[in-house]
Amino acid sequence: MSQEIRADSREHSLIDTYQDWLDGQNLPTITGYGVPDLMSVPLKPWERKGGLGAFIRLIGAEGFNDAYLCEIPAGASLKPQKHLFDELIYILEGQGATRIWNEGFPVRTFEWQKGSLFSPPLNTWHQHFNGRGDKPVRYLGVTLAPVFLNLINDLGFIFNNDYVFKSRYSGEEHYFSGKTKLVGERTTETNLVPDVRAVQLKNSLKRGAGGSSMRFLMSGSLMSPHVSEFPVGTYKKAHRHVGGAHVIILSGKGYSLLWKEGGPRVRVDWRDGSLFVPPAWWFHQHFNTGAEPARYLALKAGDSKKFKGILQHAQTETSVKLGGDQIEYEDEDPEIRRLYREELAKSGAEWRMAQFFPDG
Ligand SMILES: [Fe+2]
Known part of the structure; x- marks a missing residue:
């Protein structure tokens, strides 16, 4: 699928900022209609995150959203991230914690396990930790990166933007308590x-x-x-x-x-x-x-x-x-x-x- 998108972009001489960014991540990309088993997909070292990863760009995503797999090795943590696109995270295996913060607000940490689902609020700093020393964590992220990157066409604005979306998250103490x-x-x-x-x-x-x-x-x-x-x-x-x-x-x-x-x-x-x-x-x-x-x-x-x-x-x-x-x-x-x-x-x-x- 990524090959087809790439070929199409070249044919029309259009800049595909998302695809260019993806190419720079040097990870395998899975395409098609589906993935039979998310747990058995081989992952490769991912410099940006500090763990292992693979991208998933399925036909049905239609260029609106994408998915990726990420593994946090046993006893390790990923690098802190911040980005101007929404993301949902589903924990496939393992347990650990995420630290979330914004400039000028308290740092909050919450724990998760296999089956947990959460979304780091837009443009907040977040860092994921593996809570165990003997098992890796594997999670699936689904993001709106394709649409945001191809609307803005400037990676600095997406990944190095200081705006704090207070309407989304202002460091509230019980934000990630799981209350419903x-x-x-x-x-x-x-x-x-x-x-x-x-x-x-x-x-x-x-x-x-x-x-x-x-x-x-x-x-x-x-x-x-x-x-x-x-x-x-x-x-x-x-x-x-x-x-x-x-x-x-x-x-x-x-x-x-x-x-x-x-x-x-x-x-x-x-x-x-x-x-x-x-x-x-x-x-x-x-x-x-x-x-x-x-x-x-x-x-x-x-x-x-x-x-x-x-x-x-x-x-x-x-x-x-x-x-x-x-x-x-x-x-x-x-x-x-x-x-x-x-x-x-x-x-x-x-x-x-x-x-x-x-x-x-
Ligand atoms: Fe449906």
């Missing part, structure tokens, strides 16, 4: 989720299959992650929206179908630790073929329930027949259901979709 405030039916304001794998979810029945979800508003960011889960023997309704939703599988086993209206379907198989990104306005549909509920975390580009932002919001709970962006079960291609039954037969999991179809 329910601000919508399935939306929580919090700046640290200690373990997204254990978060209690609320029914999200309009999306089908007895599913449940919870969305987080974090650190005043446009990026608004959510956790979703659906039961054994079920699949969700197909829907579509803007690109950039990095879907990380937290538990379970199954597959997803991704397709542009009228086009061929791309199948992505997943399990705990897989990542994929549905391309912009492609329908996508998730199928659980495992023996446990499938839970995933979606780190998005800008689909906030608080800010209007710059991306078009989809109507993911409204049928396409009513002008929305969801395909109801009764309107889907029968092939979808046939394939799922075939996959269930292979895996031995029980069909539990009968309640959603009058004909069983």
Whole structure:
């Protein structure tokens, strides 16, 4: 993918500041629709961070956001960082702490572990520490670097900017305490989720299959992650929206179908630790073929329930027949259901979709 972007930029003689910056990091870049196992991706030393890393630029990110993997060796810490783009961090393995500060405000430190999710507030200094001397930490970062770098086209402004966004963070003592405030039916304001794998979810029945979800508003960011889960023997309704939703599988086993209206379907198989990104306005549909509920975390580009932002919001709970962006079960291609039954037969999991179809 990066090769294609590069070739395209040259063809039109356009400066791609983000790609130029990425090239300068000298890290491997993973492309395609998804990554089967984030834990087994080989990483290389990353001078800027002081640990190991690899970039992930999936087709569905559409140049809005990107992802990277970073490892903090046992007993080590990364170099302090500050940047004028939003970032979400999900801890894949290990435990440790992050120190956050701004000029003129107190230094705050909070701890995290496998399953933790947080967002260093925009342009704050932050430094990550591995809390153990015997195991590395591996985390996934999803950032808005592509859009910020290609809007500003000046790395000094992005990485060496003294402006303090007090509206986002002013050194508040309990900012990262993990306290939560329910601000919508399935939306929580919090700046640290200690373990997204254990978060209690609320029914999200309009999306089908007895599913449940919870969305987080974090650190005043446009990026608004959510956790979703659906039961054994079920699949969700197909829907579509803007690109950039990095879907990380937290538990379970199954597959997803991704397709542009009228086009061929791309199948992505997943399990705990897989990542994929549905391309912009492609329908996508998730199928659980495992023996446990499938839970995933979606780190998005800008689909906030608080800010209007710059991306078009989809109507993911409204049928396409009513002008929305969801395909109801009764309107889907029968092939979808046939394939799922075939996959269930292979895996031995029980069909539990009968309640959603009058004909069983
Ligand atoms: Fe989606």
